[in-house]
Amino acid sequence: MAGKDEKRVRSKTISFYVTPEENQQIQARIKIAGMPKGEYFIESLLHQKICISVGKYQSDRLSLEMKKLRRALENTNDIESLKDVLDECKALLEQLKSVTDNNSNLSADIFNSNSRRGTICNLAPPDA
Numbered sequence: 001m002a003g004k005d006e007k008r009v010r011s012k013t014i015s016f017y018v019t020p021e022e023n024q025q026i027q028a029r030i031k032i033a034g035m036p037k038g039e040y041f042i043e044s045l046l047h048q049k050i051c052i053s054v055g056k057y058q059s060d061r062l063s064l065e066m067k068k069l070r071r072a073l074e075n076t077n078d079i080e081s082l083k084d085v086l087d088e089c090k091a092l093l094e095q096l097k098s099v100t101d102n103n104s105n106l107s108a109d110i111f112n113s114n115s116r117r118g119t120i121c122n123l124a125p126p127d128a
Helices: 020-033 037-046 056-075 079-101 108-113
Strands: 050-053 119-122
Touching: 020 037, 050 079, 056 079
Parallel strands: none
Antiparallel strands: 050 119
């Protein structure tokens, strides 16, 4: 594993747990894609279809995230921390805009037919 280098462009690490079966499936997909592992994960995560399910639980999660960002903005005193919070707000809003822009042509009938609660899906990657 590479050492910590603050000057690197990609200086953040993301990790998560998977079952042995999920790991096997992921490794197979990486081999089939013919990409380096890091590139595969970045492409998979940034260019996947995003679906927002409308319902109490899902709406509450988005609402809580927005409230958390608002509180962070209100309680931030130093410029560096404020920049980090503003960057997080900007990223969240850009993704929400991407999802809503890609679904601006959905009619209420289509929206309601996707599920009982309704689902909004981002049908194209953010930069498409």
